[in-house]
Amino acid sequence: METVRTDNKTGRGRKSMTPFQILYRLWDLEVAGTDPRRAEGYGKPDHLRAWWAEYEDAFAGRRAIER
DSSP states (O other), X not given: OTTTOGGGOOOSSTTOOOHHHHHHHHHHHHTSXXXXXXXXXXXXXXXXXXXXXXXXXXXXXXXXXOO
16 A cells, blocks of 8 residues: 555655645645745646646546555
């Protein structure tokens, strides 16, 4: 389980984010009203939404864990 759970992983380096980090940043910017300079990660809301949509398209119908 440790190797496949993406919800508890972080991206490598400054220019990498996991899908859930994208959502967390989007939440921080749009719902919590966090200053973009203080929110974790990078990207504007429009970019974040596009990246999340790309992630959804790529993984639609796929299994996260299989025996």
